[in-house]
Amino acid sequence: MAIQRMEHVGIVVDDLEAAVEFFVELGLEPRGSGQVEGPWVERIVALEEVKVEFAMLRAPDGQGEIELVKFHSPVTEDGAPHAPANTRGLRHLAFLVDDVHAVVAALEARGTELVGELVRYEDSYWLCYVRGPEGIIVELAEKIG
Helix, strand or coil, rough: CCCCCCCCEEEECCHHHHHHHHHHHHHEEEEEEEEEECCCHHHHHHCCCCEEEEEEEECCCCCCCCEEEEEEEEEEEEEEEEECCCCCCCCEEEECCCCCCHHHHHHCCCEEEEEECCCEEECCEEEEEEECCHHHEEEEEEECC
């Protein structure tokens, strides 16, 4: 038995529309959306009365996807949307971009904030973290040279 590939990463959000808008502006391509409910999904996620809305987005190279998920029910407590980068668990998604300075400027124009600073790492990359909707940390990297 062996893994064939990474299929997608799922991210639970409260404002699905805002999250989709953020990732589309970043450059991901919508792949479809829908709603699911019923016993089959309840059995998978081990919750009752599940009603979910979702959107799939793919990286332009076709190699990576994210699934944004909005649970309409059951209702749960909010997570820690501004948890620091060293909090245990899945903390960030990373994307390679052509011009990190331009991407950051466009994101800042729409109200997105840097977590720290845009930094040059040796002669390899420009790197930064931005905090997307609902506290999702997104790393942006631009190869140098």
